[in-house]
Amino acid sequence: MIKHSMALKANQHGTWLVVNRGRIWLNAERSLPNGAFDDLALSAEPEQICWLGKLAGHDAYLLINHDHIADETQWVSPRELLAEGEEIFQLAARAVQVALFLQTHRFCGQCGSAMHLVHWELAMLCSKCGHRCYPRIAPCVLVGIIKDDKVLLARSNRHRPGFFSILAGFVESAETLEQAAVREVKEEVGVDICNLRYVGSQPWPFPHSLMTGFIADYAGGDIVCQPQEIEEAHWFSLDALPEVPPLETLSGQIIHQLQQIAGK
Ligand SMILES: [Zn+2]
Structure with missing residues (x-):
């Protein structure tokens, strides 16, 4: 509290x-x-x-x-x-x-009146219509896909050339984390995955995400990049990786775990 x-x-x-x-x-x-x-x-x-x-x-x-x-x-x-x-x-x-x-959240999204901080919990309340808001947290899935001793890494249009990471995407309304992982991978690179295993989570305040991490096995399909999101994506050998996120990030930890699984 x-x-x-x-x-x-x-x-x-x-x-x-x-x-x-x-x-x-x-x-x-x-x-x-x-x-x-x-x-x-x-x-x-x-x-x-x-x-x-x-x-x-x-x-x-x-x-x-x-x-x-x-x-x-x-x-x-x-x-x-x-x-x-x-x-x-x-x-x-x-x-x-x-x-x-x-x-x-200074003003109510429902009636437009000024809101005030609730004194006993972290919430903003509209005293006119009773609308109450809590800090927004946007869950996001990260998926490290493994095929033999290779990992699928992608470069989004936000990343500089040479920097690759595992796939990531936001969870949509009324979707499970697992469904979001399968959908995001299919949308972004066109491949199917199976055997999802949960790895962990990390708060990511840019601006209010909660990263949840999974490892998955490749199940089929050729890489076809989503034009608006992904500049390029490739299977990389786990002992010859390009520049990837550091170990302080959940993405970096997932890639490290994949290397251990593959014995690299
Ligand atoms: Zn209101």
């Missing part, structure tokens, strides 16, 4: 996640600021404050602040905190997702 503390004391101690447009402010040592609230020396009062959880025993707070533009280089994407470990990355992911939720 989230606690909301709208009036922090100047000497309040904590870890501070100051968020502005999906980015997080780091101190001069390139880490999350930790200490008294006053020492942050914000140029303007935070517009909203939320308790996010604990980090290394300290309370961690989200401060939404649109004016605190200090050195531009001190604002980073949560992606740059991936290498700092799961605990810090998850807290950063939560901070930017909660900030986005609060910014995009």
